[in-house]
Amino acid sequence: MVAEPVVGAPDAVADLHERAARIRDGMGGAAKVAALAAAGRLTARQRIDGLLDDGTFDEIGTFAHSARPEDAASTPGDGKIGGFGRVDGRPVTVVADDITVKRASTSAVGARKMRRLFETAVRDGLPFVFFGETGGARIPDMMGSAGFGAIGPLLYPSGRARSVPMATVIVGESFGASSFLAGVSDLVVQVRGSALAVSSPKVIEVATGERITMEELGGVDVHARTTGQIDLVAEDEQQSWDQVRRFLSYLPSNAQQPPPVLPAVAPEDLGPLTSLVPAERRRAYDARRLVRGIVDAGSLMELQPQFARSLVTGLARIGGHPVGVLASQPLHQAGVLAPQTCDKATRLILLCDAFGLPLVFLHDTPGFVIGRQAEHQRLIAKAMLLQQAVLMAGVPRLSVIVRKSFGLADHVMSGLGTGADLLVAWPGAEISFMDPLAAANVLTPDGAGPAAERVDAGTVGAVTYDTGPYPAAAGMHLDEVIDPERTREVLLCAIERYRLRPFASGADRPLARWPLAW
Template sequence: MRPDLKEVIERHRYILDENRPEAVEKRKTKNQRTARANVADFFDGGDYIEYGALAVAAQRGRRPIEELIKRTPADGLIAGLGKVNGDLFPPEKSRCMVLAYDYTVLAGTQGFFNHKKMDRMLKLAYEQKIPLVLFAEGGGGRPGDVDATGVMIAGLDLSTFYSFARLSGRVPLIGAVSGPCFAGNAALLGCCDVIIAAKNANIGMGGPVMIEGGGLGTFRPEEIGPIDVQTKNGVVDIEVADDVEMVAVTRKYLSYFQGRVSNWEAGDQTALRKLIPENRRRVYDVRAVIRALADKESFLEIRPKFGTGIVTGLIRIEGRPFGVIANDCRYMGGAIEAEGADKAVRLIKLCDTHGLPILSLIDTPGFMVGPEIEKRAQVRHVCRMFVVGSHVTVPYFSVVLRRGYGLGAMAMAAGGFHESMFTVAWPTGEFGAMGLEGAVKAGFRRELEAISDPQERQAFYEQMVAQLYERGRAMNMASYLEIDAVIDPAETRKWLIKGLDSVP
């Protein structure tokens, strides 16, 4: 072998996990894989090309080069191009870029050369419109890169964060993290469309050193932004068990933005006829409705612990990807609160940006009202549903499962029942300008107050509710053309596919 080629091969061996047994073993003790193992698992067959593999930390002024080559391979950032889900999609759809911080190298911190490497890759991703996945574990900025002190003071003029953020809306931008993710690493993670995090993740805009340096106390990394906090506040979109599931879910999430799959299976659609209780006061599991309606194993829920009155996620119908939003009547009767509205808006914008049609499953008494909810800026938050809905450009389909009341139901239907590609109801659908019970109490207050006998008053109240219910039944609504149709629940998939096929 030629000496020059031998030198190249020998140098590249330093970046391989097989030649870094101590680092690999340390990860195993934490029930984590190395960054390289995750990247190899993410790309089809572990096959990818790596940019900037020969970089080392900018610390030649304080450490021997031999030590840097051994201890700081790739300067702690793996940058690769390869295929993902290539068995399902053609090359132009399966191409993907990965940027993975390597925690075994200086705690996954952001150094001078890995910033330079990332800037190079972000430029490529932007120009070539390549979907990007960021494995974000790491501690933020690295103060020990002394080689850079001669060319910069604070380094705040770098373009990494700008370049990363401008990819949002241009390509799918996916963040995944296992372990600690603080400061600059968290800043990049927070720019992603979705954050997929393992149970051991800790995410914060500042790590222990920064917090203590700011005089804010002393904390262990595990105390800062743990997974139970970040799932409930909506920072983390999808929680997974470990590195293995993190990579698998990341591949699955990406697939919805890669296109249609040819192999799919649907369940017995007649089961949908029984999922909404005949007793209109009984609750049900809307996730069961989504799973029954979607292709089998295709429902990927997003932010399940945040804004719990609304369910959001991604599904497939006959192999075609859809975004889905749905009211959950088990939480506050399905009333829309500020957090749920934010959750719905984010899903709608994600789908609209990347060309996914949207399915809205409606069962709501409307927007939540009252003094307490207004303390959470309810007006501003829920009205974003109207603003965003009015700008949707992808096909939007509204299906009323049961209650379609007031402004909340209109917001779920992109702003109004005639703003969707279609608005249909199942036979259980019921409608009104506001909840029936509230409408009777407000509209017939004088009549109710005039009845002194409690039993007679209750009977009158129930009679008025029944009349309004009959008037607002789905069949009656459709006869006045306020909705487009009342359909057999088993025909919902047919309506969605016919509707989708009818758009240019």
């Protein structure tokens, strides 16, 4: 019988380093690591090192393995690699699925490691970053009531409040737990070529007979354009690391801290703001240029750019202060709001409210989309959800009515009567219950020809004479009518003024405990 090395003795320390090196270098087997390299793919450890500042990864759970004796030798780390490190000097927690160990399938020990890291991140106030690529649950471990009972509560932090920023990067074929984690994350990045779904095409075919490709089921275009379940597409893994780093730079490490302030940067020189917005309210323009003309140069990080495109949402800085931006986008559907737009807006509001970022609304919307499809997509429920989020937000709400703001769309964009902390309008803005032309048509008997040709000038005049900003300003429904070229100055003054308020942590705000998906 060979004696175990004495604790602390040189041979015990050497044994420790030899064991750790074997696990960290060999992972699930040299052949599997080599196969990933041959396919131009990265290992879980390479992803972690790519995200973190050089040499800062401090691993826990190195010596974990499957609880099943027959799998102990073949499951180093048990499919999950994680620990702590730094991103731009700030401490973070990071976990990555290890595809070389049983397809990174979720088992009791691997899930326990992930849960341990997440709970530590919340307790210590550290952002949590996850790289997802798993085939789902490990069937032998999950089957039976005892196995299911052991793994189920450890799978994902579905009941979490937004106490620390959580980012998920989908790097490969992701089913089950890694997809569920994406569903409760503040940022979801999907690398092109990966797939994000609850079940794999094989499981779907067995269960339903439906045949579907991985790309059709959960590729980046599906989620970026149709479902809205991801915030950003990364063309490669390097870009995904950059996106996560940039996202975290706008946010505090946790909801107990105020957001970080950087040195101010002047906005892009795009000419006068009035040159970016046509006076004719039916002419389209790109709202992103207007936003870029207001915020610090290079600071706009648009989120969900291909989803619900009639609203631009994202993070930016004004005078170095991070803010959330919601801007009507006349370039798409004239800037109308729709059920999907409401989901997009609500998601950003919840994020900003949890982590203390002021919200900036730029209005140029004719109202909500109407028709059978919108109603069948639960327009009422989505609009009311968004309105509740706006009214319950505890962070400053700063609204600028740029060109037009009609009906309920004005209210859900933090407009008249919503208690906005700042509500101003450009001098040519139109504000009313509905578009004056539409209102005139409602008042005009049916006739031949397009609606615009049926109404007479007198009827239009009767419903448009008081839609300008001055009647609202006269009754103190607006704080001020401003020179458009002062828009940035007015917003920055408000942001700096509201920073003097006593800071309310995210845990004290109602939206911090709203569901993370709906």
